[in-house]
Amino acid sequence: MDLTALNRIRVARSCADLGLSATSAPLAGGTWLFSEPQPELRELVDLTSMGWAPVEVHDDVLTIAATCTIRELVELAPITGWASQHLVQRCARSLVASEKIWDWATVGGNIALALPAGAMTSLAVALDATAVVWTPDGGERRQAVKDLVTGVRTTTLGPDEVLRSIEIDRATLAQPAAFGRVALTKEGRSGVIVVGRRTPDALVLTVTAGVTRPHRLGLTADPNPDDVARAVAAIDDWYDDPHGAPDWRAAMAGRLAERIRQELA
Numbered sequence: 126m127d128l129t130a131l132n133r134i135r136v137a138r139s140c141a142d143l144g145l146s147a148t149s150a151p152l153a154g155g156t157w158l159f160s161e162p163q164p165e166l167r168e169l170v171d172l173t174s175m176g177w178a179p180v181e182v183h184d185d186v187l188t189i190a191a192t193c194t195i196r197e198l199v200e201l202a203p204i205t206g207w208a209s210q211h212l213v214q215r216c217a218r219s220l221v222a223s224e225k226i227w228d229w230a231t232v233g234g235n236i237a238l239a240l241p242a243g244a245m246t247s248l249a250v251a252l253d254a255t256a257v258v259w260t261p262d263g264g265e266r267r268q269a270v271k272d273l274v275t276g277v278r279t280t281t282l283g284p285d286e287v288l289r290s291i292e293i294d295r296a297t298l299a300q301p302a303a304f305g306r307v308a309l310t311k312e313g314r315s316g317v318i319v320v321g322r323r324t325p326d327a328l329v330l331t332v333t334a335g336v337t338r339p340h341r342l343g344l345t346a347d348p349n350p351d352d353v354a355r356a357v358a359a360i361d362d363w364y365d366d367p368h369g370a371p372d373w374r375a376a377m378a379g380r381l382a383e384r385i386r387q388e389l390a
């Protein structure tokens with residue numbers, strides 16, 4: 126779509142080039158930005174020219190650049206010790222029109238957009254990722270992705286802040302995980318996504334897509350079905366749109382959570 130209110134697209138090559146304002150926005154893959162009118166925007170600042178390595182494997186953390194495309198993440202060679210790498214494929218395939226947008230859509234764009242069906246948010250929250258955010262004074266702040274996404278299309282990102290990357294502890298990557306998703310139609314938008322991860326002393330369930338913001342349910346190492354049902358029942362912000370009614374999403378989340386409990390038992 127032509128964005129007729131725009132005056133310019135600026136190519137950023139360094140932090141100093143970012144200079145965002147209330148009428149400018151970071152441009153990543155552009156798959157959402159160019160999909161609907163943006164009457165309030167005068168300028169886009171292209172982040173894809175920043176030259177950030179898509180993925181960096183360090184001794185203690187895995188860093189995924191905000192500009193890493195979904196295809197780059199999906200096609201990543203197996204990383205030693207990443208027991209839950211299968212989640213990348215499952216989450217990527219949860220996006221509507223998956224492969225059509227994989228080449229352009231980015232991990233950071235998906236998280237910053239904060240749609241309930243943001244499957245890169247599902248992945249990041251399930252793996253306890255930390256968002257590294259560049260602030261306009263040239264500094265950075267860190268926040269759990271779980272807390273960065275606060276609601277439907279809302280985040281803690283200020284208009285002049287940029288999501289630089291997400292970081293995941295290598296120890297977390299080593300933990301076994303299981304994935305569950307339902308949608309009303311075969312290729313439809315996700316109704317609910319539940320990801321389970323087994324830590325040494327807990328079962329951690331992450332519920333997304335069916336809720337307005339990501340939820341983390343911390344359970345004991347060996348919860349019973351009632352524990353899981355109670356934890357899911359405590360969620361009170363089931364999302365309501367044509368892709369699923371709140372009571373259906375709640376019921377499906379309970380079913381997926383119980384299946385994941387059994388799978389990771």
Ligand SMILES: Cc1cc2nc3c(=O)[nH]c(=O)nc-3n(C[C@H](O)[C@H](O)[C@H](O)COP(=O)(O)OP(=O)(O)OC[C@H]3O[C@@H](n4cnc5c(N)ncnc54)[C@H](O)[C@@H]3O)c2cc1C
Nearest residue numbers: 153154155156157158220221231233234235237242243288
């Ligand atoms: C056919 C189709 C199907 C889709 N299906 C889904 C779906 O199932 N689930 C879903 O969640 N989305 C879906 N989308 C929406 C969108 O394509 C994805 O969310 C995509 O991941 C956005 O990434 P992008 O890099 O293209 O972001 P852009 O379009 O470039 O940007 C999206 C928003 O994030 C901001 N932004 C981008 N990068 C950063 C950054 N690093 N720091 C701060 N702000 C930033 C932009 O300013 C903009 O406001 C779909 C889109 C299409 C066209």
